[in-house]
Amino acid sequence: MATEVNNEGKEKLKSGLGKLFQKIGQGIEDAASLEVTTFTGSFEYKVSDVVKNGVDKVQIENVLKNLTVQNDSKLELVAFTSVKIDSDVSTIVKKDLSQADEELLKLHKDMITSAKESRQAFIKLVTDLISPAK
Amino acid sequence: MPDSLEWILSKCESELESFPEPAPEINQHLVELGYAPAHALSFPEGRLMQKARDEFEADLGNSDLFPVEELRMMRRMGKNRFLQHYLRRLTDIDEGIVLPGLPSRGEINLATRLVHYRLDLMGLWEMPVNSSFGTSSVVGLERLADFGKCTPFEAINQLADIEQFTVRLLASYPEESFIVTFQSVRSSDDSRSKLAHRNSFGRQLKQDFGERTDFLKFLQQNIFNRREETIDYSYLARVSKSDFNRFLVRLIQVHQWQEGFYNGLLDSDLGDLSLKSFVDAIKAYNLADEKDVKIKRFLTYLGQDYFMFNALFFLKEYMVEHEPAGQEDVWTQLATQVGKADDDSQSVFSQRLDQLQREISHNKQPEERRGLLARIYYGVKKLLKKALRFVRKIYRWVIDKVAQMWSFLKKLFADFFENLAQGLSMFVNGVRFLLGRKIIATSSGRESLISKFQLDGDVSSIAFQASSETVRLHLDETRNTLGEMNFSLTVVGMILKTIMQSLSLISWPFLLFTIVKGFRQVSANFKYYKTY
Structure with missing residues (x-):
């Protein structure tokens, strides 16, 4: 009995870890370019939609989902940046930035740095995986 | 029927929930360092203990004993783990903190408390540990120095490693x-x-x-x-x-x-x-x-x-011999033994591990007895070195629940479970990120900022009436989260690499040992998170 239970667990482990390796493989394909987008919105929401017992990811997910399906939400692009693998950078910035938008542009610039670091962490994981064991 | 990867994550999360918070250890060390009286242990969540935690945290930040960046990094492990980590390092007498100098007369700070704590351990201190550095401190240090045949400064630092101090005496x-x-x-x-x-x-x-x-x-x-x-x-x-x-x-x-x-x-x-x-x-x-x-x-x-x-x-x-060069640590060697064991033996081993964990969780609590502190030693470095001597037998001792070794195993595996708790948390965090997204949200009143990070590095942010203060808070949060993420992904990478090389050995106990091994290796190499 113990052996059967163990075998089932082992199969699940193998299959689950296999999926994780697949996921990493997909990430490598997408990592060739980097896109950073910053929006501002006047979407009406209740605080309880977003925050429940601190920060609840599921609630935030719902807000994000709602934003994408409700076409009447007023969402304005503040900036968009695309960084290609060959370091080509394209940026689009909203016209006539207000003072609040200027703050968001600063946020956008910082997010480009963070995005690069995030991608770097992922690439390091991949190189660690394929480099020979020490 | 949950997805197999989700099954792994939920099993990890349910393991995580079984780990107790490190409050008893924190409280004991706070008493040992004189931040709270021994009788405060009867009220672990009481005002005195809370005040002691705050006071210690402030002293730690002002002590110059640890780099500021390291403290900042370690805070990301959560307040309890942060306090536990530094309190244990300070009270460690295996590979404890080496003081850069003796405190000045009249000074009362972390270094003063550390001097008095060590003298107290050796029975050379009669006053409260939180006394200022003064004549009694000097007298205690000189007595210690006489025994150690060295200077007071050398003597107090030798107590950072009792084993070496003993060698010196011998x-x-x-x-x-x-x-x-x-x-x-x-x-x-x-x-x-x-x-x-x-x-x-x-x-x-x-x-x-x-x-x-x-x-x-x-x-x-x-x-x-x-x-x-x-x-x-x-x-x-x-x-x-x-x-x-x-x-x-x-x-x-x-x-x-x-x-x-x-x-x-x-x-x-x-x-x-x-x-x-x-x-x-x-x-x-x-x-x-x-x-x-x-x-x-x-x-x-x-x-x-x-x-x-x-x-x-x-x-x-019973002196610890020098660690043999090139030998893998106890947990790495045990991981291989576990992986190679047959299914039935692994199953018994898992049950014994559960039993060890339960008994460790219900371990005796520190308490006041006859006006003294009945305490537990939480350091394990010496024990881990000793364990190398008989690492080949440990797996069998666990399976057979050998009575003579059970206390030893409980102490040894306390280290395993601590590393496992932190390693599991990093593993789950890292894998969740690899599964697609990490959302960082900052809210204040009706202001809100949400950023979504994807595996390939893409980031989308949406701001709702966000003021400059909310932007600043959000960027701080993002930096902290990315620091954690960096650490978590390195841990995940280390674990996956081991698994790739030993896929035939995979089993649940083997995965747990691999997580401990990965977390320990990354922690040892990762002096601190990226400096921002």
Whole structure:
């Protein structure tokens, strides 16, 4: 009995870890370019939609989902940046930035740095995986 | 039917939920360092303990004992783990903190508390640990320095590694100084009668020291070769009260406490608990080293409350050898053994691990007893080094639940479960990120900022009426989260790499050991998170 239970667990482990390796493989394909987008919105929401017992990811997910399906939400692009693998950078910035938008542009610039670091962490994981064991 | 990867994550998360918070350890260390009185332990969540935590955290930040960036990084492990980490490092006497200098007179800070804590452990401090550095501190340090035959500054730093301090003592004094005499008024008749074998003890000393030494001649004539009523008790009384002898008694008690054999008070009074701890230690080492050392080899009752102890043999025999170069650590070696074991054996091993975890979680709590702190030693570095000596047997001891080794295993595996708790948390965090997204949200009133990070690095942010303050808070949060993410992904990478190389060994216990191994390796290499 113990052996059967163990075998089932082992199969699940193998299959689950296999999926994780697949996921990493997909990430490598997408990592060739980097896109950073910053929006501002006047979407009406209740605080309880977003925050429940601190920060609840599921609630935030719902807000994000709602934003994408409700076409009447007023969402304005503040900036968009695309960084290609060959370091080509394209940026689009909203016209006539207000003072609040200027703050968001600063946020956008910082997010480009963070995005690069995030991608770097992922690439390091991949190189660690394929480099020979020490 | 949950997805197999989701199944792994939920199993990891349910393992995580089974780990207790480290509050008892934190509270004990706060009392040891004088941030709270011992009686505050009766109210672990009380105001005194809360105040002690805040005061310690402030002192830690101002201490200069640790780099600011390191403190900042470690805060990301959560407040309890942060406090536990630094309190343990400060109270560690295996590889403890080396002070850059002695405090100045009148100073009361973390360094002062550390000096007083170490003196207190060695029975050289009578005042509160939170006293300012003054004449009593200097007197205590000078006594310690006299014993260690070095400067006060060197002596207090040598207590960061009791083992090395002991080596120094063994090299600095004649061997006969380590034949310790002590009076134990509270020891039971049962212990006394079991340990009454002075002739055998004397014969053993003859073998160790040679028959012709004046020291041994004296002992034979006045102690071992006499009837109990004619033993020279005035000699025993004199020796047992000598400073160095008393200091050695305390040192031995500290050694036994450090290794988990003794859980009584550190009071230099070797009663039944201490006597039993010697017997337990010998039994454990006999089993581990496949030897048959008899208790009479090093301990005997002489009459009128007096005992004699061969500390020379005890300290030398059970000293930790230098870590063999190139040898993998205990958990790495055990991971391989677990992976190679058959399914039924792994299943029993898993059940035993659960049992160990339950017993460790319900371990004795620190408490006040007779005005003293009944404490637990939480450091494990010495134990891990010792465990290397018999690592090949540990798996079997767990499976067979070997009684003589169970206390040792509980202490050893406490380290495993601590690393596992942190490693699991990193693993789950890292894998969740790899599964697609990480959302960081900052809200204040009706202001809100949400950023979504994807595996390939893409980031989308949406701001709702966000002021410059909310933007600043959001960027801070993002930096912290990315720091954690960086660490978590490195841990995940280390774990996956091991798994890729050992896919045939995969099983749940093997994964747990691999997580511990990965977390320990990354922690050791990761001095601190990226500096922003």
